[in-house]
Amino acid sequence: MHSISHANPVSNTKLVFPLPPHTADATPTASTAAATATAMAFVRQLQPFILLLFSMVSISYAVSDSEVLLKFKSSLTNHTALKSWKNNAKPICHGKRTNWTGVVCHKGSILGLELDNMGLSGTIDANALIALSNLRTLSFRNNNFNGSVPKFNKLTGLRSISLSYNRFSGHIPGNAFEGMVRLNKLYLSKNRFTGPIPASVATLPKLWDLKLDGNRFSGKIPDFKQKGLHVVDLSNNQLEGPIPSNLRKMNADMFAGNKGLCGAPLKPCESTLAEPNDEVPPYLKKMISTWFILMPIAVGIFLLLAIVAFIIIIQRKKQQPAPKVKASSNPKTKTCLHVEDHATVVASLPRSGKGAKPAEAGPKLTFLRDDDDQDKFDLLDLLQGSAEILGSGCFGASYKTTLPNGTAMVVKRYKHMNGAGKEDFQEHMRRIGRLKHSNVLNIVAYYYRKEEKLLVCDFAKNCSLAVHLHAHQTLGQPGLDWPTRLKIVKGVAKGLAYLHKELPSLVAPHGHLKSSNVLLNGNLEPLLTDYALIPVVNLETAHEFMVAYKSPEYVQHGRVTRKTDVWGLCVLILEIMTGKFPSNFLLRGKGSGEEDIVKWVKSKLGDDQRETLLTNLEVFDREMGAIGVGDGKTMMQLLKIGLSCCEDDVQKRLDLKEAVGRIEGLKLRNISCDGDFYSAIASDGEDEGK
Known part of the structure; x- marks a missing residue:
């Protein structure tokens, strides 16, 4: 008896369908062809069930998050700090909280691994982490890893990588970070990397914070095209050549320790232009002489106009009344100033729309407390009462204001956080917003703006x-x-x-x-x-x-x-x-x-x-x-x-x-x-x- 066999994709067994008997050299008859067609039709009817069975088997063999992390842990050595990483009945993540050291959770899923200062060594197995689809941050600062840089470009969803203060070494391939279109932070400080800066770093579209200081990178700096770059620390390397134009607004400290670098903000590069020709055409000589005659006259006129404008501005300022400021009547706040007319404070705070007046519209606060019975308010509600300046520190000023219901709040303005991207800032605020302790001042809400940030806190009486x-x-x-x-x-x-x-x-x-x-x-x-x-x-x-x-x-x-x-x-x-x-x-x-x-x-x-x-x-x-x-x-x-x-x-x-x-x-x-x-x-x- 002859048969037609079809391989099963799950078990590799064969489905056998009998055919009408005939001799090996017999010519196919009509009845044989009909039987064959019937068998094939039957197989096509079974195909959906076979595929369903295959998918069910695949799902049953899906790797869990705990298995992924345990496999990753097995590639590490000296991992005594990861004792809590063990397979048990407890889930790794419960909302924002985690049962495993160094695991960052969000809405029940693994958002990042922050394994800093744990004495870890061995191999960072990036392949083992591919199954963590929501993984966004990796931080292995201040450990004992060495060797070449891990192949992180397989984790295309990453937004932040920190390998600073380790002993990684060798050349980084030019395409090491290719395809990581979401990466905005890359920290490789204080390692032993050599060779040129990988070209793929300069093509990351969302990169805004790069720290490569304290290595042995050599060659020229790539031409960074990203408009959102805020920090590019290349200090203490062996780089040379002119600094690209897109980085010339950076602080000079970002390039210190590279003897071969030149150009703004460092010393100018030596000119390679040829010496000018001594034979200057007569018409050009006449233009130059005319320019030298007119130049002093133009400068004199400009200085005269500037002096006149300065005198007018001074006179107008003298005619304007000084703002009314009085000391608070409360003896406990004598060090604070009470602004009788708080229009100055209102005007200095951000507005929601172009040309919008504070009384008409205002910025929206993001609240960090989950209390359902909490009275929500907006920034303009904080300005309904008089504003009391509590003080001005290194990072900005603090104002005390009172809500319509009588609750006192404090608005703190921070002007030195413009390096923090919106997503990273919001993620950090969510993390500290869930803190709750009798000796830690709660942050009630915040407002994000690139130029400055506002944090709203409870008022401390004393x-x-x-x-x-x-x-x-x-x-x-x-x-x-x-x-x-x-x-x-x-x-x-x-x-x-x-x-x-x-x-x-x-x-x-x-x-x-x-x-x-x-x-x-x-x-x-x-x-x-x-x-x-x-x-x-x-x-x-x-x-x-x-x-x-x-x-x-x-x-x-x-x-x-x-x-x-x-x-x-x-x-x-x-x-x-x-x-x-x-x-x-x-x-x-x-x-x-x-x-x-x-x-x-x-x-x-x-x-x-x-x-x-x-x-x-x-x-x-x-x-x-x-x-x-x-x-x-x-x-x-x-x-x-x-x-x-x-x-x-x-x-x-x-x-x-x-x-x-x-x-x-x-x-x-x-x-x-x-x-x-x-x-x-x-x-x-x-x-x-x-």
């Missing part, structure tokens, strides 16, 4: 800790007593620990911890503010002003670590305990030349800290008032914790978890004392000596 430490006498207020200061230190430590827990992908989750960024509520509980700004603040401004970049590890080695915030906590503790303003730590640049508060405290305590407790009591702020007998010992313990957080050597410095544990273990003594501050300290020191 101003900043800096005011209470250094300006309370001007405001007619008493200094903070010892129990209040200990409560503030404990609250700051708890808030800082919370930020480090909830923002593990940031090297310095606060990054700007100082007394003016610790606000006090009605109960004098501390609220951390201006946190998590490093990812969105312009690089130059961050290096110039932010506390993280004043730390010993950055000043000495140009690096920020997970213990950098511990250094900020150290200086804050010493400031609270001594009442001494850390000028050299907070002023612009790497130091003001004034004595370091850490060195000052150490010089007062010396080596034998028990003995100097009795002899150098001026290290403590006497504004703390009378204290209970025995509290002097607790104060010394807190001071020692602060000094343990101030070690220049990061390895010797306390980590945040241990520092917070020690601080929370400090207790107030309940024995009252009628004596003054120094006698209580001395009596406690004598008890300790006994």
